[in-house]
Each structure stands twice: as structure tokens, then as C-alpha cells.
Amino acid sequence: MNPPDRRDPADDMELMAYVDGTLPPEDMARVEARLARDPEARDSVAQWRHFDNLLHESARSADTLPPNLKIAALERQLAARLERRRMRAFLLGPRLRQLAASVAIFAAGWGAHAFYGTGSSMMAELPPGFVGPTLAGHYAYVHAAHQRAEFGGDQMTEALAWLSNEMQQRIESPRLERLGYEIDSARLVVVDNEPYAIFYYRNAEDERVTVSMTPRRATQPDYVFRVARFEDDRMAYWSGDQLNYTVVASGGADTLTSLAAAVQE
Amino acid sequence: MTLKSELHSHVGSLRRYALVLTRDPVAADDLVQETLVKAIAKADTFQPGTDLRPWLFRILHNTHVSDLRRARTRNDAAADLPEPLARECQHTQLELKQVLGALDQLPEAQRLPIILIALREMSYTEAARTLDVPLGTFMSRLARGRAALRGIVQGMGSGKLSLLKRKGEES
Known part of the structure; x- marks a missing residue:
């Protein structure tokens, strides 16, 4: 008969693991054999468990x-x-967030609904965080391929004339200057043969706004004005008589509504 | 499991942990509420892909410790002890009071590992992460705490109660 172990049970991690059910199966028989011959260990285990x-x-x-x-x-x-x-972690890092918000909407041709509307299935199994920035980079690359022209903020008159000619629609300035924004640039992007006039604005606080206009086809539904949320940004979209509009900006619904009203006027 | 259902399950766990910590259902819910408010404020610090439960428990733990420091003295809520679900009897209640009383005599560093493991919802590693200590430190504190708890309860005469209980169960 083996003598009882003289180890202090309190220092015995094996006994604790046995009590807590975390002992590997291969060690179980050995520990149970020890308990059978060591009354002190047995008593400790019984008390801890109790x-x-x-x-x-x-x-x-x-x-x-x-x-x-309340809970x-x-x-x-x-x-x-x-x-x-x-x-947010899936999509992008902080530096790329603004980029992907606009690129994903305008360049990939998915539209906000296609991209975010199926969020539940997307979020059921998210890829690791490093995929997001790569995805945003990819869209930026795709976006660049779709870009047909870019105008600086000081070329707006030429830009509007050129865009109107290219899109066979009268394209007017979004006129966000009255809300304290300055035009950064204007671009023409073509996705699936659909032209998008895109205007980039920012204000003194470096808050950025993206506005897009694309011809509304007769077969397309009439989208009533709606503000949707994505992360810290919101996007407003609606159908006008001739154009479909999208505005993306940070801030609340009121901000988006004001911006959209300025664009629509 | 969706994030919502996962979170709902964790909130249930938080209530259990809080109840043992506070010994009072109202104080437990207050603690859980405070924890959730802080978690909402800190949501941007949560690393997606990591386990949500230790993150939530750590916030609750830190909140509880802060509350204790503010209060300086623990409420004597022994009269409000939650009643065990199974085999409710005076004997079990008395034993539970003794164990909780003994727990109160332990330093926080030993008391919390015992409670966390008793919840049976976390591995040693997760529990160590919750308390923000290395695994070895956690194990050592758990072991010392259990030994000390046993000693204190035996000093209270719980050994007799345990024997009585076992006899009662057999009959």
C-alpha cells in the first residue's frame, strides 16, 4: 500500500483542476488513485467542491x-x-473609413442597400480585421479605374459644364458653400456604364461630405428621401426628377437633411 | 450564436456574478446596469474577435472594486442573501451564510477567483484575464484562497454542518 502524499493539497493544481472539471482525461485515473489513498487530499477536494x-x-x-x-x-x-x-473593424481602419464609405457606395456599383442591407449575413461570420483595409484598398483601386476625369476646387465652372455634357443632364453645383463647406474636387466616375458626378467637400473643421448625382432611368423606382446610418457617418439618398442623389457625411440626421436640402435646391 | 444572443447570455452571467458579490438583488442589478453603461461608453475599446465575456466581467469587476473603495465598508446584507435554488432549507442557508462570511474574511485577491470559478462559466485563463492577472498568479490565488476558506469555515464549525447535511441527504 502506498503511503499518503505529503504534499499540501492547497498547492496542488492537479487537485484543483480535478475539482473544477478541467483535469485532462489521461490524468484522471492517477488523481483518483491518489484520492483513494490520501484522506487529506480527499477531504480538501470534498470541501472545495462543497x-x-x-x-x-x-x-x-x-x-x-x-x-x-433597464438592463x-x-x-x-x-x-x-x-x-x-x-x-468597423471588419471594414477598415480609421484612416480608410471615409474612403471606403464613399468608394464602396459609388465605385463597386453595389449601392448602399446591397452592401449594408445584408449586414446580418455578413456579420454572422466576419473575416479577420486585416481583410477590411485590404478590401477598402481594393475598392480604391477599382474606383480609380472607373474615374474618367477629376477637377480641382477652382475649376468648378469648367467641371459643371463638362459633367453636364458627358452626362447629357444639366449638372448643378451642390452649393454646400452656404453651409460653410468648400469644394475639394469634382469627378466623373463610370460604373456599369452609369456616370456618377461626385463632389467632395470639407469645412473648416475638416468634416467631409461627398455628394453624388447619377441619371435616373425610367425603369428605376422613385426613391423617397431617406437617411441611413453607417458607423459614425450617415447617408441620405433620394430620387429627383432627372437624377438620383446621395450625400454621405458625418453628423446626425439633421445635418444630412440640411445638406440634402442644399443639394436639392 | 449572434452577438445579441451571446450578449444576452453574458448579461445573465453578470447578474449571477454580481449577486454573489453584492449579496443583494437590487445592488446586483445596479452593478450590472453600471457595468453596461460603462461597456457602452467603452465599446470602441473592445477588440472584435476576442472573447466578449472576460471583457464584460472585467468591467464589472473594476466597477465593483471602485464601488467598494467608495463605500469603504461592505453592506451587511446577510439578511438579503439569495436563497439557493436546490434543496432550500435552513441548513443550506446557514452553510451558505457561513461560506459567504468566510469569503468576506479573505482578501479581495483570493475571494474573486473563488467566486469566478464557482460560476462555472469561465476557464482559468478567461478568469485570469478578467481579473487582469497572469494565469500562474490566478491559480496561486485560487489555491491559497480555497485553503484559507476551508480553514475559516472549519473554524466556524462548518464541518459539523457538513456532516449533518450529508446525513440529511442520505436519509
């Missing part, structure tokens, strides 16, 4: 507490924040 059971049962009584509406509301808020956080 205390653990008492605390566990005590904790489980929380499950019988009445639902807490439920906070839980929903947190879920929404974490979803956004996951989407």
Missing part, C-alpha cells in the same frame, strides 16, 4: 430574479454598439 456548489447555487438564484427593463434596454444599446464596432 463550497463551490454552495456558491454556484447561490449565483444561479439570479436566474429567478424578475426581468430588469434589457442597456443590453440592446450595447449590442448595437458592438455590432457597429465589429463592422
